[in-house]
Amino acid sequence: MELEDTQAAGEFLSSNGEPxxxxxxxxxxxxxxxxxxxPNKGFCxxxxxxxxxxxxxDGDLTKIHVHGHLPLFVFAExxxxxxxxRFDYGNWVRSTMAISFQDGFLFETKNTVYVLMGDGDEKSARLAAILSLYQ
Incomplete structure (x- = not known):
């Protein structure tokens, strides 16, 4: 299962998303x-x-929501x-799960607000595939 999740993660990272x-x-x-x-929250x-x-x-989504999260992550190049x-200019970063997403560009996690500047995209992937990138 882990190899399948890693392969799926690679596929979704290299695929085109919705602009x-x-x-x-x-x-x-x-x-x-x-x-x-x-105020008083780090931002990137x-x-x-x-x-x-x-x-x-449905069970996993219920657990995600019970913990105050949204099933969203950000990967930035x-x-x-x-x-x-924490991160140098030009480096890549990945977030933990969101707790809010406001105005289409303010992506908040427990510790950080990721400010999405310029163009990006949105993709969907299985939760297990996403989490395989954090191991």
């Missing part, structure tokens, strides 16, 4: 916005991003700015 648009605001405007709306401005919607059983210095 989406993030924010077109300047970096400075986005910094002000995220600091106002999410990213480009070339993909929202991955998990396909899961380019970090522009990380407010806490």
């Amino acid at each position: 989406q648009s993030g924010s077109t605001e300047s970096e400075e405007s986005l910094i002000q916005l995220v600091q106002t709306r999410f 401005i990213v480009q070339q991003w993909t929202i991955v919607r998990a396909i899961a059983s 380019k970090v522009i700015l990380d407010s806490r210095g």
